Amino acid sequence: METYYHPGDLGKFAEVGRGNKELWEKFQTYYAAVFADGALTEREKALIALGVAHAVQCPYCIDAYSQACLEKGSNIEEMTEAVHVACALRGGASLVHGVQMRNVVEKLSM
Amino acid sequence: MGLSLQSRASPLAKTSEQLRILGQANGIPPFEEKMRTAGLDPLRAIGITVFQINVGKLCNQTCHHCHVDAGPDRKEVMGRETAELCIRALAKTEIPNVDITGGAPELNPNFRWLVEQAVALSRHVMDRCNLSVLLLPGQADLARFLAQNRVEVIASLPYYREAQTDAQRGDGVFAKSISALRKLNEWGYGQPESGLVLNLVHNPVGAFLPPKQQPLEAQFRRELEWRHGVVFNNLYTMTNMPIGRFLEFLWASGNYDGYMQRLVNAFNPVAAAGVMCRYIISVGWDGTLYDCDFNQMLGLPLGFGSLQHVRDFDAVLLDERRIATRNHCYGCTAGPGSSCGGSIA
Numbered sequence: 001m002e003t004y005y006h007p008g009d010l011g012k013f014a015e016v017g018r019g020n021k022e023l024w025e026k027f028q029t030y031y032a033a034v035f036a037d038g039a040l041t042e043r044e045k046a047l048i049a050l051g052v053a054h055a056v057q058c059p060y061c062i063d064a065y066s067q068a069c070l071e072k073g074s075n076i077e078e079m080t081e082a083v084h085v086a087c088a089l090r091g092g093a094s095l096v097h098g099v100q101m102r103n104v105v106e107k108l109s110m
Numbered sequence: 111m112g113l114s115l116q117s118r119a120s121p122l123a124k125t126s127e128q129l130r131i132l133g134q135a136n137g138i139p140p141f142e143e144k145m146r147t148a149g150l151d152p153l154r155a156i157g158i159t160v161f162q163i164n165v166g167k168l169c170n171q172t173c174h175h176c177h178v179d180a181g182p183d184r185k186e187v188m189g190r191e192t193a194e195l196c197i198r199a200l201a202k203t204e205i206p207n208v209d210i211t212g213g214a215p216e217l218n219p220n221f222r223w224l225v226e227q228a229v230a231l232s233r234h235v236m237d238r239c240n241l242s243v244l245l246l247p248g249q250a251d252l253a254r255f256l257a258q259n260r261v262e263v264i265a266s267l268p269y270y271r272e273a274q275t276d277a278q279r280g281d282g283v284f285a286k287s288i289s290a291l292r293k294l295n296e297w298g299y300g301q302p303e304s305g306l307v308l309n310l311v312h313n314p315v316g317a318f319l320p321p322k323q324q325p326l327e328a329q330f331r332r333e334l335e336w337r338h339g340v341v342f343n344n345l346y347t348m349t350n351m352p353i354g355r356f357l358e359f360l361w362a363s364g365n366y367d368g369y370m371q372r373l374v375n376a377f378n379p380v381a382a383a384g385v386m387c388r389y390i391i392s393v394g395w396d397g398t399l400y401d402c403d404f405n406q407m408l409g410l411p412l413g414f415g416s417l418q419h420v421r422d423f424d425a426v427l428l429d430e431r432r433i434a435t436r437n438h439c440y441g442c443t444a445g446p447g448s449s450c451g452g453s454i455a
Contacts, residue, residue: 041325070314073321073329075274 043072054086112172114181125409148379153433162209165218166395177353180213188395193220197227199423211238241290257297262307270333291340300342317365320347346452351441373440381447384454
């Protein structure tokens with residue numbers, strides 16, 4: 001069956017660097033710094049990343065950060081809550097634009 | 111409760127089949143090649159400080175990740191004669207630590223004798239405990255015995271939640287583990303100033319690497335004390351080795367190749383330099399000598415002309431022996447490394 005996404009492609013991420021080595025290396029350095037322990041722990045950051053991965057619906061990130069969350073000591077309950085955070089944010093982003101809808105309706109209506 | 115590989119007549123009950131799978135290329139470089147690149151081949155011991163005795167494969171649990179393939183059906187149990195050979199060998203050395211493991215070592219009829227003899231030789235004794243054994247009818251006084259002999263208890267608890275623990279160790283094991291931990295706490299284990307050391311061991315509940323030890327220890331400490339009133343000294347994280355029932359899980363779940371690749375990608379030369387086989391000698395239930403418990407379970411005795419049986423034990427000859435390795439060794443060198451004392455690097 002043909003498909004756009006192949007799980008094995010996640011392992012080839014670094015090949016993108018062949019198109020521009022300098023930018024890839026800058027991205028790598030930045031990425032590692034973002035996910036290092038800071039004011040937030042590595043575990044907290046992995047859970048945030050998991051939520052964002054679901055919000056942007058990136059299957060590579062969902063794969064990578066599901067594993068990363070487990071390897072940082074998280075569990076299915078925490079990870080499910082992170083997915084719900086993504087869901088609540090995305091749903092809320094739609095819902096809050098309903099205020100604009102109401103503004104338009106109020107302007108047009110008698 | 112599940113059954114051992116042996117009782118199910120699984121092909122993986124044979125160590126030759128496990129070694130065949132581990133030896134398949136599948137893009138995995140031979141472990142020795144990685145060690146050569148790290149300047150660590152041939153791998154040699156650096157002086158034995160831990161005399162580890164595996165007193166047998168009998169266990170009251172049948173944990174899904176068990177590299178020993180231990181269970182209630184196993185008959186391999188160290189006899190008194192071999193136990194005496196162990197003490198005789200130990201007495202000829204200055205090896206400071208005795209680490210008693212299994213199966214459930216406490217179920218061996220010679221366990222308490224071994225503890226008392228090792229204590230009499232002024233050695234520090236460690237008991238690798240599955241916790242539920244403390245609640246068995248015949249073991250009601252085990253916690254007192256361990257406390258009175260000041261044995262360090264190293265207890266398996268993969269997670270601070272029931273779902274994960276039971277998934278790995280069997281239904282009801284988490285509740286039993288908490289009861290057992292409370293019992294140990296009552297005898298002073300894990301309490302400040304008591305000197306009675308209670309360490310917990312985390313193994314990941316699946317095909318992934320363990321987290322960093324310190325942050326996970328903080329999580330365990332917070333959750334176990336808050337939810338269950340349980341205290342402990344330290345948490346050790348251990349990587350699941352691709353051996354025994356964990357190998358079965360990896361193979362059956364389609365995780366074998368991905369897990370082995372994960373271990374290889376995470377190879378850490380610093381961890382490799384500190385692997386436990388460099389300072390441990392492992393004695394099997396029948397007295398055969400091994401570089402570590404993992405080699406023991408794969409049936410890989412000491413190689414390169416080393417002494418084979420505890421009756422011939424000579425620490426001088428074994429202190430700098432060359433160590434037998436295979437691809438399962440990637441489990442001990444991944445990330446921060448893994449040993450019987452937790453992460454290495």
